[in-house]
Amino acid sequence: MDRTDSIYCIDKHTNRIILILAIIIASFITGVIAWHMNLTAQAKLQEHLAQEVLRFHILANSDSEEDQALKMDVKEQVLAFLKNSMPDGMDVEETEEWMRRNTDKLEETGKKTILLAGKDYPVSAAVTTCYFPEKxxxxVTFPAGNYKALRIEIGAAKGHNWWCVLYPNLCFTDATNAVVPEEGKEELKNVLTEEEYSKVTAQLNFKIKWYFLDKFDPDTRR
Known part of the structure; x- marks a missing residue:
């Protein structure tokens, strides 16, 4: 092989490396753009959802088996009170206002349930803005972000929590099989665009994660 052939081989090899690097860089840039667009779309969806829903958040006194069971008893009694007492046909703003006017009755419902169980934990109820991870x-999947919620705290409120969506009503009708009311999904569909509704009810999880992150589910913590 003469000198000309050697130079030609080197140039050909160099060009191949440059092409591979160019493809890698282009793929990385495309991925970053797609990731950014996905985050932007998720943020817009979350902001709209936050204006249209009212969530329910109840925190147990502790993680003891007894306190966790008591939390579920309080949850059942509060939901029963809401079902029997809330007027029909309210929108999200009217629902929120009704909750604010009736926090004392919600607290009383929780306290009665706790006293029947032989405990004397204090109970507080308030409509507030809370951060929720993806849930x-x-x-129906709600993206992570800040949402208004009826928040009930039992005792020290340091235990695992429970939550659902009060408006529209997505609290499980069948908790064992995670079945949400069809009426609630229809109400949600009415306040979202067709594209937004298809995103929150998609069966596939489009959330982007770095592959090296450990799996961690914070939605059962405070």
Whole structure:
């Protein structure tokens, strides 16, 4: 092989490396753009959802088996009170205002349930803004972000929590099989665009994660 052939081989090899690097860089840039667009779309969806829903958040006194069971008893009694007492046909703003006017009755419902169990934990109820991680209710997934919620705290409120969506009603009708009411999903569909509704009810999880992150589910913590 003469000198000309050697130079030609080197140039050909160099060009191949440059092409591979160019493809890698282009793929990385495309991925970053797609990632950014996905985050932007998720943020817009979350902002709209936050204006249209009212969530329910109840925190147990502790993680003891007894306190966790008591939390579920309080949850059941509060939901029963809401079902029997809330007027029909309210929108999200009216629902929120009704909750604010009736926090004392919600606290009383919780306290009675706790006293019947032989405990004397204090109970506080308030409509407030809370951060929620991504959460799935049956086949409806809400992106992470800040949402208004009826928040009930039992005692020290340091235990695992429970939550659902009060408006529209997505609290499980069948908790064992994670079945949410069809009426609630229809109400949600009415306040979202067709594209937004298809995103929150998608069966596939499109959330982007770095592959090296450990799996961690914070939605059962405070």
């Amino acid at each position: 799935t209710y049956g086949d």
